[in-house]
Amino acid sequence: MPPKKKTKKTTKKAPEKCENDVEAKYKHSILDIAVLQDHIAIQRESAIKIQSDRADLRRRMRDMEQKLQHEGQDHRDVNSDLRRQYKSMQTDLSSKVKRLEKEVGQLKEELVLCQDELKREKREREQVEQEKDTVISDLCHKMDNMETDYEKILHETLDCLTSQLSVAGQEWKGKSTELHQNHKDLLSEFGLNAANI
Structure with a gap:
């Protein structure tokens, strides 16, 4: 018996659904990567600002120390009140210098934390990329297996259909030969030659 058309439609829909799932997962992975990249860019800008503030504080501290030295040199001869x-x-x-040094220490700690977080984000991003590559590889492997299975099923179905058609053809050939013979017999009973008709 030939396969039903409904089975063929179901077979075609499964790969499309799988492709849609893969595409959706791929888009979702791209969005995750974009979010992680934005987060890393924000952390990088924060670290740059912290380094700039730290350099400004050091410069100000050096300027103040130089100012103190100049004032010390300029006021050596000043009276005790001065x-x-x-x-x-x-x-x-x-x-103030101690307070600034404390602030610098805090900024250094924040910088270390930011750098640690940046490293963690990079590791997480690499892990997400590896997981994504693994999923894509698995899906490609599954698609290849499904394609092989569908091809095998199609060949088996076609072979079965061919053998059924061959059997049906032989049955019809036998029946048509029998039918022709019956008609020839009937014509010969009426005295007619089947070859002349």
């Missing part, structure tokens, strides 16, 4: 003021100012500046 020296007291200078010491007071030096104390203030020292505390």
